[in-house]
Amino acid sequence: MIKSILFALILIGAVLFFLYSLRNFISYIKLGKPENRLNNIKQRIINTLNIAFLQTKLFRSKLAGFLHFCIYWGFLTLSLVILESIFEGFIPNFSFHFIGRLYSVLTLTQDFFGTLVFAVVIFSLARRFIATPKRLQVDAAARNDAVLILIMILFIMVTMFGTNAERILLGNSHGFRPVSSFIAGIIGGSGSHLMFEINWWGHMLIVLGFLNYLPYSKHFHVLSSVPNTFLSNFKIDRKNTLKPINFEDETLEQYGAKDIEDLSWKQLLDGYTCTECGRCTEVCPANSTGKLLNPKKIVKQVRKRTTAKGPLVLAKTDKHPELDKTLVHDYITQEELWACTTCAACVEECPVMIDHVTTIVEMRRNLTMMESAFPPELNTVFKNLENNESPWAFPPEQRNDWIDEFTEEMTKDGKDLNMKKMSNAGTAENLDVLFWVGCAGAFDSRYKNVTKSFAKIMNTAGVTFGVLGSEEKCNGDTARRLGNEFLAQQFIQQNVETFKRYNIKKVVTACPHCLHALKNEYSQFGVELEVTHHTEFISKLISEGKIKPEKKAETKYTYHDSCYLGRYNNIYDSPRSSLLTVPGLEIVEMNRSKDKGFCCGAGGGRMFMEENEGKRVNIERTEEALSTGAATIASACPFCMTMLTDGIKEKEKTEEVKIKDVAEIIAESL
Secondary structure (H helix, E strand, O other): OHHHHHHHHHHHHHHHHHHHHHHHHHHHHOOOEOOOOOOOHHHHHHHHHHHHHOOOOHHHOHHHHHHHHHHHHHHHHHHHHHHHHHHHOOOOOOOOHHHOOHHHHHHHHHHHHHHHHHHHHHHHHHHOOOOOOHHHOOOHHHHHHHHHHHHHHHHHHHHHHHHHHHHHHOOOOOOOOHHHHHHHHHHOOOOOHHHHHHHHHHHHHHHHHHHHHHHHOHHHHHHHHHHHHHOOOOOOOOOOOOOOOOOOOOOOOOOOOOOHHHOEHHHHHHHHHOOOOOHHHHHOHHHHOOOOOOHHHHHHHHHHHHHHHHHHHHOOOOOOHHHHOOHHHHHEOHHHHHOOOOOOHHHHHOOOOOOHHHHHHHHHHHHHHHOOOOOOOHHHHHHHHHHHOOOOOOOHHHHHHHHHHHHHHHHHOOOOOOEEEHHHHOOOOOOOEEEEOHHHHHHOOOHHHHHHHHHHHHHHOOOOEEEOHHHOOOOOHHHHHOOOHHHHHHHHHHHHHHHHHOOOOEEEEOOHHHHHHHHHHHHHHOOOOEEEEHHHHHHHHHHOOOOOOOOOOOOEEEEOOOOOOOOOOOOOHHHHHHHOOOOOOEEOOOOOOHHHOOOOOOOOOHHHOOOOOOOOHHHHHHHHHHOOOOOEEEEOOHHHHHHHHHHHHHOOOOOOOEEEEHHHHHHHHO
């Protein structure tokens, strides 16, 4: 009776304190801006089953994935042991043996997973001190937190087996428990009621302590990862899109995020869900090349700031040193934010569906539009965008130059021209597709050859296509990722009007940044477009037999995946399948390829910024490409081509190695 009363008091106290901590956590999260994350419930459930329960993303790292899977499912399976022990606190010798033979299956499973968890925890503890992977090399406080959690899990297993072994020796055990029986055999004797109680109380106190420690530990993800996965927009909304700012809303006083109240509640939940596993940091191109940016730290600082400021806001405290601080500057420096290439490798790797990139861009918006605190070289970029409708200092009229050059080349070769300027065509109804050239495709002397190569391919295939020429504006991607949402929306709205005026529905482009903006973000501004990347278009033309590469390739190739083509739009196969139709062409993959591909360093506006810290990202990628021994590096993005070309020049390999777009390679083989 005394045991039951004492246990009831401890259990009630533990549950009440946990609920108190949970209430505080929810109240902190609610400080963020509202956001609807309850659409498409069916897909959200599927995501949760695949990612949270089957832990599919964790297995991108096989060893770590296996270890975590064992601990996670071990805990889920052993939760019935905990429930059984709770009932036993009120009913002596209680068990679920009344379910019959199924109980033996249950006890066998518990013994198996208990042993597995014990072994995995021992191994995980060793990894924290011996041969520790770089991503797990953290500060002492973070390491101690992880070690404490692992030790608590270890002793939960030890006390569970101790309780079961004593129960067997005392003759009160049911079911089939081979491991517990083996331990009981080692202990020997007729059992001890005192040792049973010590193990039982130890087991319950550690479990309840573990539960109440979680909300104050980075291991809160044990509780938050499932809801965070359910509430993520994976396969719900268009991938990696930014939400527009409503500049017509006169009540808005803050653009972008300066502090936690400017982020959404989901972004604050991301902060509390971070496991600090370091997978994001391990794949970050900026961090890998010695920059200040650490995606893990960004998310961790959001949590740290929320925990520090949240109680003060809720208590309506007027004066406190913490209230004079802000998330941007005091917790996260602008140098970290400007180092991001928005490659989304961090998002791809995160096992609990945290969106680092959107949070970073929100803070960039504050720096750009509220503080004008951006790298000095961006002054030129923004000025060019305002005056020339592109990031470069070329007048808009020069967008027509490649059209005139291509027309002249086709006429000289005596070929019919299937290209029409929209200003002459008047409508897109009689065209197969609009070719959106992009700023680089129109102005960059090197990439203009790609533009003409793709136009040649379409012309050869009998595709009737339109071009906008000087009516085409920058798609707005560069300005958006640099935080200048106001400037970006000006271009977007003008382009949307042009699409509507000519009734344009189908678009093809050779620029992944244009692809992503037009395909995934322009729908936010009133136009739905069917947008195809030129590698997809070429692959389709080949499969339909409209073009056939015939000239043999004499060299070995490697293919560089553009982040905005691959991770942003899941286009990995069409560039490769097109290349492999060229007779004799062999592709040698880089170590980091497809969804694990390494960024060229140009995304997120980094194309127009200097790298003054650490190693240049494009050099890192160029060296990886050169290590394949390929004589040609194939790409499918103007930014990637520029960065890799610069890398080849710096490595003094311009004579031995060439950089070519997929369109150029196919056009040369026709």
